[in-house]
Amino acid sequence: MVKSKKNEVLLDNLQGLLKEFSNLASEPFYKSLDAIIYCIKSGEGISKGATKFTWGKATAKNIATKHLNERFIELVNIYHVYCIDSKDLMYSAVGKVQLPSEVLIHNSKVEEWILIVSEITRYFRNTSNNKAYHDLELMRLVILVLNSHLFKKEVKSCPACYRVIRNRVYCWEHSSKLPSFHRSIKLKEILRNEQQSVRFLKDREIRNILGEYPSGNKLQFIQIIMCETWDVASAAIAQLVNEYLPSLQKLFSEKLELECIAIKGNDLTKNFDNLVDFIEWTYSSRILDNRFESSRSVFWFVNTLFVADGYFKAETQLADNVDKRFKDTNSRDEEIIRLKRSGFSIRKIEKQVDVNRAQIHNILNKWNITG
Numbered sequence: 001m002v003k004s005k006k007n008e009v010l011l012d013n014l015q016g017l018l019k020e021f022s023n024l025a026s027e028p029f030y031k032s033l034d035a036i037i038y039c040i041k042s043g044e045g046i047s048k049g050a051t052k053f054t055w056g057k058a059t060a061k062n063i064a065t066k067h068l069n070e071r072f073i074e075l076v077n078i079y080h081v082y083c084i085d086s087k088d089l090m091y092s093a094v095g096k097v098q099l100p101s102e103v104l105i106h107n108s109k110v111e112e113w114i115l116i117v118s119e120i121t122r123y124f125r126n127t128s129n130n131k132a133y134h135d136l137e138l139m140r141l142v143i144l145v146l147n148s149h150l151f152k153k154e155v156k157s158c159p160a161c162y163r164v165i166r167n168r169v170y171c172w173e174h175s176s177k178l179p180s181f182h183r184s185i186k187l188k189e190i191l192r193n194e195q196q197s198v199r200f201l202k203d204r205e206i207r208n209i210l211g212e213y214p215s216g217n218k219l220q221f222i223q224i225i226m227c228e229t230w231d232v233a234s235a236a237i238a239q240l241v242n243e244y245l246p247s248l249q250k251l252f253s254e255k256l257e258l259e260c261i262a263i264k265g266n267d268l269t270k271n272f273d274n275l276v277d278f279i280e281w282t283y284s285s286r287i288l289d290n291r292f293e294s295s296r297s298v299f300w301f302v303n304t305l306f307v308a309d310g311y312f313k314a315e316t317q318l319a320d321n322v323d324k325r326f327k328d329t330n331s332r333d334e335e336i337i338r339l340k341r342s343g344f345s346i347r348k349i350e351k352q353v354d355v356n357r358a359q360i361h362n363i364l365n366k367w368n369i370t371g
């Protein structure tokens with residue numbers, strides 16, 4: 001048994017995927033993935049020299065050739081036949097699609113490969129070829145997990161905001177060298193108390209385990225945005241922003257110079273050619289300035305939107321609190337006394353002046369007002 005912490009994470013990821021697809025994938029393909037897990041567990045082909053128990057490209061290539069390529073070729077061939085029959089234009093792109101074993105060891109090729117495989121997956125889904133659909137989906141996720149393990153990709157984000165970071169603890173905006181650092185700590189506290197934000201921040205923490213393109217998401221929106229055409233996806237994004245992300249709704253409609261604050265699907269299709277275009281614009285320095293975010297994953301994009309919205313809301317809330325703190329306390333006290341004298345209950349005063357009950361009691365005691 002190979003004992004290595006790195007392999008444990010890899011095994012966790014793969015076993016998690018297998019569990020998720022246990023009744024969905026075809027039996028032979030499922031078995032070949034079981035074989036991959038066995039290879040890793042038994043340390044087969046893993047170098048035990050200077051770089052102890054680490055996975056090399058050669059091992060990865062061998063494993064993929066042995067256990068993934070065959071089913072992949074089979075599925076791509078089904079798709080080819082369909083393309084030739086229907087004279088589909090995707091054929092020229094798919095004709096050159098690379099084998100899992102090739103893609104796995106070339107980091108730069110993964111992104112394009114994923115796009116092509118998603119296209120083929122969509123064909124199987126639309127034709128209700130469920131075994132093929134799930135096998136290919138699982139294949140894509142396995143490649144992503146193996147690839148990020150091989151190239152040690154780790155995604156970290158700033159704990160105070162929505163930005164992806166490289167080597168620091170906080171992003172450039174929230175680094176401790178800046179005077180605004182303590183402000184951002186307060187923002188972080190507000191963000192961590194917001195229930196919705198907590199959920200999405202938690203997701204972000206397990207991003208490496210979920211992989212770049214986790215399936216089975218809770219949000220229906222993610223499914224639609226990920227799988228439908230840009231026309232349909234843009235309408236779903238508009239609805240998502242209008243219903244759940246008020247701060248971003250304001251920001252987007254300002255930046256896109258829209259006439260009304262509510263965003264419409266065709267506001268997006270007019271300004272952006274496709275989903276990736278829109279995602280890139282949102283991450284750009286003009287909007288969220290999430291400059292180290294290299295993933296174009298819909299799941300993490302939507303996740304970022306929620307965290308960013310919570311962050312902007314927290315910023316407004318903090319600004320309000322600061323305003324209150326610097327308000328002239330004498331005039332605040334006078335107002336409370338005036339209300340008390342005109343017969344307002346503490347509960348009503350609380351609502352009027354936005355000071356909590358205990359504080360109101362303290363203020364009244366201070367001025368010797370009894371009720």
Ligand SMILES: [Zn+2]
Pocket residue numbers: 158159160161162163170171172173174
């Ligand atoms: Zn930050």
